[in-house]
Amino acid sequence: MKVWMQPIEMIAFFDVTGKPRPLRYRWKSPLDHSDHELRVIKIDRVIECREEKLVGNRMMVYRCQSVIDDLEKVYELKYEFNTCKWYLYKM
Amino acid sequence: MFSILHVDVNSAYLSWEAVYRLQHGARVDLREIPAVVGGDEASRHGIVLAKSIPAKKFDIQTGETLFSARQKCPGLVVVSPNYKLYMQCSDAMNDILREYSPVIQRYSIDESFMHYQPAILQPKNFREKVMEVAQQLRRRIREELGFTVNIGIGPNKLLAKMASEFRKPDQIHTLYRHEIAEKMWPLPVSELFFVGRATTKKLFRYNVLTIGDLAKTNPDLIHRWLKKPGLLIWQYANGLDDSQVTEQPVPIKSIGNSNTLAFDVADRKTAHQILLALSETVGKRIRHIERSGRVVSVTLRSAELVTYRKQSCLEIPIDSTTLIWKEACRIFDETWKREALRHMGIHLSGLCSNDYYQLSLLQENEERFKKLDQTIDKLRQRFGDATLFRGCFSHSPIQPLMGGVIQEEETEYPMMSSYL
Structure with missing residues (x-):
């Protein structure tokens, strides 16, 4: 997996404890040089999720699985509590 | 224990x-x-x-x-x-420390003292217990927060601080009394806490080269060489220090702000304006701790990096922005040699409480300044520093409040102190 750390648009739900769970996001791969617009990717499964607070900055890290271009891919997303931003962390 | x-x-x-x-x-x-x-x-x-x-x-x-x-x-x-990131890191680290002991002293942004007392009063393996806690702290900070720390363990604050300076990074060192001769005395005297460049030079002249040399010197001699601070460093060299780990910040002895200017200043009017911007910050801070100061000093550094400072002692302590500024301008006009300046600062010392102080018959209408300052402070605290500022700062390249590390921050940025 390669580190991208690319900001993404996300639809997520927050459970009653305030923990976010990602559902689907819009993204275009930097390697995709076609004229395609941003594409919507549905998250099929959250395999693992953990919280990190490096330098006191809280982030949720999700290891997820989706079908992209008919291929099953595993990748990581990050959510930063401080800024409410979602990132595609590694793919 | x-x-x-x-x-x-x-x-x-x-x-x-x-x-x-x-x-x-x-x-x-x-x-x-x-x-x-x-x-x-x-x-x-x-x-x-x-x-x-x-x-x-x-x-x-x-x-x-x-x-x-x-x-x-x-x-x-x-x-x-x-x-802001550094404050956040420091807060996160202190949060972890607080899980182990209720008595934490934040000594500066990146240093904290912790008073550790185990639940059992006289455990047999007390030292191993402390070591275990230190190991845990070091590991947790590294794994959870991602950075490394040095931890010093000692019977008092001085020895703990000296111990944490030994070998870096990511280490734990102990410095108990029986280890002083072996671990601390061979170090050069400049490594000792409170010994600065000037003191080192003086001690070198008397052939005091290591901390051990200092510890073994007769304190009367040191008192003759260095006066009262000499006795303090002699005690430190012998590992003596009875200061407490306290949550209370170290008592403030002076308040000052200074700024390296973005451009050289060579005219009196701009210089006065900068002094006003500095007075605003100094005034705000001194009123915040509810004290007044009697000694105003102005520091100037020329474009050629020559620094000089002049102070004057007032009959009556002041805390008003306007009065601080007026005094600073008076000192400035007396001192300034008309060269271009790159750095200016105002310091207020000789602090005393606001509860009792000498009133003057000749003082200007002080009550009005007091009310004005109070109102401005309240507004700025509630709505931010930019809420209102003096007219002379509009369309001016000079910020209306100058000095300080973080602008518009409620809490003071913890700065290093030279007192334990």
């Missing part, structure tokens, strides 16, 4: 910056390449604030200009400081 732990972050600004960047997907770890955290060169704050260990190998010193640092190491990576 208790021990004091001193926790010190290894090259704090730089490693915090490095971990923050790694968390945001950076590919290089700043700690592994020659890198420094440096001020903004455009506004002439371009000095090295922190350096990585590879940068140290190029003989780059904290405090030197970025220009000379770049000459020593071409390709040096320079990153700007982010004080």
